[in-house]
Amino acid sequence: MLRKLLVPVAALALLAGGVTVAEAAPGQSDNLARSATATASYTSPWESIAAVNDGIDPATSNDTANRRWGTWPNTGEQWVLLTWSAAQSLRAADVYFFDDNGGVRIPASWRLQSWNGSSYVDVVGASGYPTAVNQYNAVNFTPVSTSRLRLVLQSGAASVGVLELRAYTTAIGTGGGGTTGWTPPANLVAPLNQVWQHVESTYSNLYGFRNYGWDQVFANRGSINYCVRWDSSAPVSAALRDQIHASLARQFKKWMDVMAGHNGWPYQSVPLKVVGWAVRDRATLQWSDSSVDVYVNNIRENAPQCSEPCGRFFNQSGNYPNCPGGASHHYDMSLWLTAGMNGGAGGDWGQRVGSEYFVGALNSDNIHILLHEIGHSFGLDDFYDWTPTGVGGFLMKAGSASQITEFDAWMLRDWWRHLKDRYGY
Structure with a gap:
């Protein structure tokens, strides 16, 4: 699976005489x-x-x-x-x-x-x-x-x-998302350390990259915005649009639920909003309301693309001065739905899966290819040629699990353990 590895903005905690100095609060959700x-x-x-x-x-x-x-x-x-x-x-x-x-x-x-x-x-x-x-x-x-x-x-x-x-209602700069620390099951400690050592030795820009999913959630102070790139000629009704939005939000929530209340994670929930759709032909979208922005025949990588001035991938400073509608219309990631595609790809730019696959799985509890690719957007690695000691099938080892397993959950939490101080936690 194609993917791109990506890393977080530093926001170090300020300390004075052992007392945490208040910094900007974590989100609009609270x-x-x-x-x-x-x-x-x-x-x-x-x-x-x-x-x-x-x-x-x-x-x-x-x-x-x-x-x-x-x-x-x-x-x-x-x-x-x-x-x-x-x-x-x-x-x-x-x-x-x-x-x-x-x-x-x-x-x-x-x-x-x-x-x-x-x-x-x-x-x-x-x-x-x-x-x-x-x-x-x-x-x-x-x-x-x-x-x-x-x-x-x-x-x-x-x-x-x-x-x-x-x-x-919660003090700023104190990590109000819970007190549970780093407490993985004893049998997962060694393989988790192996994974992190592999990540550190493989990716030279691990600590310098600034556009992981972590960065995006913190930049928005507890939420995420998406664009849907509809790379298909199949028509989309308003009802199908809303189902796609709801399904995407449910899958994203599965990863965020892993973090809720864990080790100072500051968000009990991370709301997801789809702010735009990109298509080749406006007639493909069979609705006339203005609930989302629509971008027509803006082609990048031979596929429809929402406005680049609104995309975080293109504006990693987090400023969107030329985005039509202003910063509230920006998107952090894209859900790229491609007709005829098998498998998927994921990275800081979002996730790409087959449009037929995704629509066919709208009511599934786990859309496992999308879940796997969302994991990549938060930095989780692929395991093509090795398996950590003592663990079997898990989602990020493609083809060996169809849902987020305990090991996947602790790998995500391990990223937070290693990066949380960069956000002041």
Whole structure:
């Protein structure tokens, strides 16, 4: 099976006197701000308060592609308020400041306040209020139950603004995904070490590559986006489209379920969204709704391709300034469905399998070729010419298992064990 080996972005944990300093939180999936109503002290007429909790991660502090909240020409103390319909248990937040290097700049200082039923009070035990451009500025604090969280900004000479404000129930930078450590069954320790030694000795760029599935999930803070490359003339109804999306999500979830609650993995779930379809002929797609972007006759590798400016494979910085629709329409991987294909291929770009095979297996519990190729996207190796000591059939040894086995699961967890510190865990 064809595949391409690929490796993660470094995001080292910050330590000060043995205490973990808060870093940007792991995801939008656990971001409570998304369900809040946002209001503000003042909003410039051309800006939008809805920007602060719309879930769109900025490319830079001077992001011009997405909406922003700013207070120009007003200065002094300004605030953003998140209000929930019921009390939330909060203990962390992070904020991405708007700074256009002109009339709107990073604040001179900021703080967070909670509502105690009669007044706003500063949160207790704040770990610090950093002010940096082009990144999230994070703070942990003593847990508080409140229906309102207020971000208070003190301007300098210029006005202030915010691109995104997020709030969490779990402390940032502490690996809130569970406490289970590295505890494989005793009989798997030796073969797992053999596998990792083989990976390290085989792939010279193992620690330098930055586009594994791990990188993509962390870049999205706990989710993944896909494009479907429909390399077939067979028609696709809206119902079939939705079945393909659901089936892909179920298979991807099987690998992510392996990680949930394990060894500080921060995500209980990793939502998958299909954002685009690529075809040669628009008439192949028998729907007219706008639930996904459609790309017609954009050919690469002699197959339809979603817009390259939207693809992470082509933009591994994680910025998508030329993507139609903006960064929220980007795709991390492609599901490449090819008519008449046997077998499959997988790598950082996604997975390729036969369209007839995939459609015929839509209701199967395990679409084993796709599962195997998703494993490659997370760095798992092939085992063409050797088998680790003491293990038999397993999914990544093609043809010897039809589902994720215990050994496959621990191989994936072993990647996380070796790479987790690069993400601050």
